[in-house]
Amino acid sequence: MRSGEEAARTRLRGHELSATGVTVSYDGVDVVHDAALRLRPGEVTALVGPNGSGKSTLLRTIARLQRPRHAELRIDADTDGLALTSREFARHVALLTQSRPTPGGLTVRDVVEFGRYPYRGRFGRPDPDASDAVDRALALTGVTDLAERGADRLSGGQSQRVWLAGCLAQETGVLLLDEPTTHLDPRYQIELLDLIRDLADDHGIAVGVVLHDLDQAAAVADRITLLESGRIVADGRPEEVLTPDRLTAVYGIRFDVDTDPLTGRPRTRPIGRHHMRTTRSERLGTTS
DSSP states (O other): OOOHHHHHHTTOOOOOEEEEEEEEEETTEEEEEEEEEEEOTTOEEEEEOSTTSSHHHHHHHHTTSSOOSEEEEEETTTEETTTSOHHHHTTTEEEEOSOOOOOSSOBHHHHHHGGGGGGOOGGGOOOTTHHHHHHHHHHHTTOGGGTTSBGGGOOHHHHHHHHHHHHHHTOOSEEEEESTTTTOOHHHHHHHHHHHHHHHHHHOOEEEEEOSOHHHHHHHOSEEEEEETTEEEEEEOHHHHOOHHHHHHHHSSEEEEEEOTTTOSEEEEEEOGGGGOOOHHHHHTOOO
16 A cells, blocks of 8 residues: 555646736836746745745745736646636646634644535536645655644644645645745754755755745745845846845845855855854953
8 A cells, every 4th residue: 555645746737827017006006017937847935035035925925825917827827827727727727825724623634625615526527636745745744643633722833834834735836835934943843844845855845935935935945036026036046046246236235155064055145233243251351
């Protein structure tokens, strides 16, 4: 009998999602300007930038939750993503949003089953693949033992994994995540990022993720897209994008960048006024 992960390999297949000319307006003012983004199967792309730079807006737009003023969206080059029905699109692209309700009276399995909504027939016709898909998603996210627990009785890290399981139950080839590590402690942040990396490496999923932590982005992503004021100012490998001069210019604070000796990836350090201060003993030339 195959494990949940082995079975998932036969169901999950990565797709390419490409967006061009993405322009989004609020109250007549453009907040995303002619952006282009390409998510490739088996790769993790991290969207980074200061608060208000348009990261989440761009992600929500390519997930079709935000209406653009202009955009072209294609799946695997031959499918017009904007021409698909909502149900058809949801069979290709799943989004884990920042804020989600904590449902009362539902089990973890119930919540994960919500991810099967694109496959349910009209008039309540059942989804014959739902049970197997939910089991695979629970196994992939490591929450099988929580399946019958109340969804409102979970820790922050457990809850995040359960909602991610709901996305995986959609069995899409593209996964979008909007700041998935927010409010998680370091352990759960790293475990979630490891899982994202596994989805790309082991299952060929195309992943787009908004992150605030630049070092996390450098560690998990194949490519980094850096935004400033609604414009993409750099896109490429982490070492190409996360340079001291570029980060200093975009964030308005001095950045130093070196190489993490454990990962070989860029390691960033914003330098504030107090980073350069000396202790009283050092100023007096004495030791404590």
